[in-house]
Amino acid sequence: QVQFVESGGGLVQPGGSLRLSCAASSSMFSISAMGWYRQAPGKQRELVAFITSGSSTDYADSVKGRFTISRDNAKNTAYLQMNSLKPEDTAVYYCYADRGRGIARAWGQGTQVTVSS
Secondary structure, eight states: OEEEEEEOOEEEOTTOOEEEEEEEEESSSOOOOEEEEEEOTTSOOEEEEEEOTTOOEEEOTTTTTTEEEEEEGGGTEEEEEEOSOOGGGOEEEEEEEOOSTTSOOEEOOOEEEEEOO
């Protein structure tokens, strides 16, 4: 079982910035990779960014150069710094945590990000 505490979503104007945070606590297994997916209305959920326990990262092409994912391993907390936000970044952002092979991915409840003037 993984408990999540997510924060940082909200409404921002185009060109603005937001920072999402996701704190995960696992009662049985160590957390390995963490990241975010997002889902806009009427669209499929898509991977935004992830970071491994060794701090390797990857990003969706649509956010490269604008978003930065980081992590505090001691706190099992991941951060997503989102800069130069665009209206097409509007979506519910879901944090996730992996705990190794064969263990189901755990999902946070999601946080709304709205980019609008």
